[in-house]
Amino acid sequence: MSAIKANALDLTKSADRALCAPSRQHPAGVVINFTMWFAVTFWVFLETRSVLATGMVSGIFLVTTAASGIWFADVGAELGPAVGCAERWVHRWRARCR
Numbered sequence: 001m002s003a004i005k006a007n008a009l010d011l012t013k014s015a016d017r018a019l020c021a022p023s024r025q026h027p028a029g030v031v032i033n034f035t036m037w038f039a040v041t042f043w044v045f046l047e048t049r050s051v052l053a054t055g056m057v058s059g060i061f062l063v064t065t066a067a068s069g070i071w072f073a074d075v076g077a078e079l080g081p082a083v084g085c086a087e088r089w090v091h092r093w094r095a096r097c098r
Contacts, residue, residue: 037061 041061045054 041054041057044057
């Protein structure tokens, strides 16, 4: 039981907080992104009363999201995990297996 606690994330350490930060920031970014796109799309509809214009803005959102998703996935695959996080994980795994 103590080995598992020793391997748990310690949020008082700066490195472990940095490891957890993206998991908190990502959902907030997703909600803000979709809210802004919805606001722009709704604003276009209110200004033009045109379903065609609203559909074009929605299409731009769709294409932008798909293209940036492919690009970000490629960047993530190229960079891989941060070296510091990987080294810390290997160290903890070795200590746990002893």
